[in-house]
Amino acid sequence: MSDTPGTERNPAKKPRTRASGKWWTAGGAAAVLGLLLGGVALGWWAANQTLIAGQQNTVESPDAAPVVALDSSMPDVRGLTRDDAAQVLADSGIAASTITFEDAPSGLPEGTVVRQVPVFGTPSPTAIVIGVAVPATMPSLTAADRSEAVATLSDLGVAVTIVFQYDTKAAIGTVLSTSPAAGEPLGDTATVTLATTGSSVALGDLRRLSGNCRTTGEVSLGGTRHPSAVVCSAQAEPSTSVWSIGARGDQFTATAGIDDDATPGTNATVEVLADGQVVDSWQVAFGKPVEISVPVTGVIQLSVRVNSPDDVEVLLAGAAVAGSDEAIAELEQ
Incomplete structure (x- = not known):
């Protein structure tokens, strides 16, 4: 049969085909757009979560990016320049009127933020103080x-190196010197030298050149027990014993006295000589020991001279020569 003029074949089919095409085009576009927007939103969320979870900046890393908190919380701006810190605070929704910048002497580069109040994460801070580095001196x-030394320098942003040096006149563990020296410009590192104990060697273990002194075990002086002592016989005629210390010692120490087993009332005179010259002398008596401490830096021969009208033995408990670790190690060889 021939087609009727003005009509299309299969009139119900083609309209459905065109309608189906329009639905796919609109629905597909909406789906693609939704995926794109979802990806952007997910990326924004992940980026912000990464910023929040990131570690805070430290003054040791001045080039690090700031850690930004959300909801107008306090960001960490330490290590940034003043201008960058101000921008980060503004970006965090914090009003400039709440921010005070102040000078903070520091060994870090001038203009670096070295401290902040309040701390990172404080919600909606109403008063902020930012310390900005200015040049400091040691x-x-x-x-x-x-x-105390480490805390003081750490507060100035300085990394501290500790070294040790033997010194007979300084208290153990106290500062002998610093580099740079006091009053000099301070950088981000410094060296602090502390006094150390050094070493010592028992007098009885050193080479004796002459004399009648000998080493003994435990003794008692004035009621105090001592694990060892050097014993020197004292008579009316002075008796001298000499040890070689080779200019390697700095201090000679001992507790001098008369043994608690001796006759009460006995006494004696003790002298210490450095290279033949009397350095000091002491009177010791039964029950009344004395503490001896004599500088011997540069001394080659150390001598002890004793005499007594009572013909008694003088004890030098704990007698030892102290010096640097290196010097005493050489002396013991």
């Missing part, structure tokens, strides 16, 4: 202890 730390 403070005087002589005689300070280790913890």
